[in-house]
Amino acid sequence: MKTTIRLFAACGAVALSGVVLVGQGGRQGGRAGPAAPGADEVGVSPAEIQRMFDGYALMQAQQQLNITDEQFARFLTRYKTLQDLRRQSLQQHTRVVNDLRRLLNTPPIEEPQIRERLKTLADLDTMSAADIQKALDAVDQVLDVQQQAKFRVFEENMERRKLDLVTRARQANRPKQ
Numbered sequence: 001m002k003t004t005i006r007l008f009a010a011c012g013a014v015a016l017s018g019v020v021l022v023g024q025g026g027r028q029g030g031r032a033g034p035a036a037p038g039a040d041e042v043g044v045s046p047a048e049i050q051r052m053f054d055g056y057a058l059m060q061a062q063q064q065l066n067i068t069d070e071q072f073a074r075f076l077t078r079y080k081t082l083q084d085l086r087r088q089s090l091q092q093h094t095r096v097v098n099d100l101r102r103l104l105n106t107p108p109i110e111e112p113q114i115r116e117r118l119k120t121l122a123d124l125d126t127m128s129a130a131d132i133q134k135a136l137d138a139v140d141q142v143l144d145v146q147q148q149a150k151f152r153v154f155e156e157n158m159e160r161r162k163l164d165l166v167t168r169a170r171q172a173n174r175p176k177q
Contacts, residue, residue, distance in 0.1 A: 004031040053165075054083055059159050064154050065147045070089035074142045096121045 058079065061067065067075050100117050103110060112128050 003089070050087070053162060054080075057083075059134065060158065061151070061154055064145065065150050067143075067147070071142050075077050075139065076143060078135065078139045082132070082139055085135050089124075091134065092124055095129070096124060 058076065061079065062072060096117055100114065100121070103114050103117065139151065143151060
């Protein structure tokens with residue numbers, strides 16, 4: 001089972017790096033080359049990229065935290081729940097902020113509606129933080145203290161890596177001047 005998960009995660013990582021390379025015009029190893037035929041038409045949805053990155057993150061977590069086969073099944077489900085909660089919370093938060101933006105940009109400004117959306121946002125953020133903390137506690141129950149500390153460092157590193165990939169993809173997609 002461990003080998004199958006690693007193979008799946010490795011495929012996701014390779015696919016993710018391929019997406020970044022296609023976004024960079026097919027450059028590999030510093031050499032410019034033509035993009036894959038139809039690369040522009042194919043496109044990869046943000047959800048697909050997120051799934052690939054999640055697979056990569058899972059593989060990296062297993063390695064960096066030294067998760068045993070016995071821990072892995074429980075860790076997998078709890079880690080996925082944590083990731084899903086964070087993603088859902090961010091989507092809901094963004095939706096409410098976009099509502100606020102729309103209310104602010106369409107005169108006349110309706111203060112009661114804005115107050116209602118602000119309260120909704122505050123309630124959502126409070127509830128999300130509590131749910132995420134419960135999910136994080138559930139992950140911690142599977143890990144020993146050293147693994148918990150490594151997990152916090154790991155998550156920070158993965159977030160930085162993800163931001164770096166997004167930044168590079170955006171830079172590669174900017175029109176050349």
